[in-house]
Amino acid sequence: MAGYAQPAAPFQRDHGKCRQTLESGRAGGAGVNVLRKEVFTSFDGTELTLHRMGEGRPLLLLHGLFSSAQMNWIKWGHAERIAALGYEVLMLDFRVHGDSGAPHDPAKYPVNVLVRDVAALVDHLGLDDYDLSGFSLGARTALHGVSHGVLTPARLVIGGMGTAGLGEWEKRSVFFKRVIDEFDTIPRGDPAWYSVQFLRSQKVDRIAARLLLDTMPDLDLALLSHVTIPTLVVCGDEDNDNGSAEDLAELLPDATYVAVPGTHMGSVTKPELGQAIAHWLGAAN
Secondary structure, three states: OOOOOOOOOOOOOOOOEEOOOOEEEEOOOOOOOEEEEEEEEOOOOOEEEEEEEOOOEEEEEEOOOOOOHHHHHHOOOHHHHHHOOOEEEEEEOOOOOOOOOOOOOHHHOOOOHHHHHHHHHHHHHOOOOOEEEEEOHHHHHHHHHHHOOOOOOOEEEEEOOOHHHHHOHHHHHHHHHHHHHOOOOOOOOOOOHHHHHHHHHOOOOHHHHHHHHOOOOOOOHHHHHHOOOOEEEEEEOOOOOOOOHHHHHHHOOOEEEEEEOOOHHHHHOOHHHHHHHHHHHOOOO
């Protein structure tokens, strides 16, 4: 596998820097949790945005491909629901996503750069005992990090991910590269047309996105045996985007599988996703 012959190289642990909070506001809905936003400088100088909500046990939430913390976790109330149980919810906008930087320098895109960004954030915040949750791209990033011992959460939540999204990602990435390369010519009715509209709505920097797609290698599914921590695998009952989530749960030594309503994109918009995560995590001590 590319990037794994010498794990220390692609997964070098780097400390970042964090700028003071830029702005604050309240999350949507009826809750009173204050949403704080600050800029974190990652290992290579790229500025990434961190959204924080609540107080208590740290929980990292990682969003999906070409989405953002706002779109996956904040907008639909999932972060607020979890924070109410006594967690500080820490939501990183990946590079090239949300409010984070999107550099055009190819040198800013080493193999598994997103894992390195998350590891740098964990080191910067000094997190020794924390939980980790990811949806789609966030889930595969979390599993790459945990299976290689780079990220060491106490518990893990994997959302919207199956075996194909891990072991056959390079095939999947071909689809997204076509979306970018043929962005202005893909016709309505083409299977890629919806993805074009989503990238347009999220104002994705396509040059940076194209570079990022080449940083994501397949994961050897045998490495999932290293993920021995308690894990929740949660997936929409109509979500087939990344293969079988049930098969993924079977490969993890201590996993619980829960189905929630919806497709890959639709499940994020429904309260059942946040409810399932909150129920499994339980109240923080």
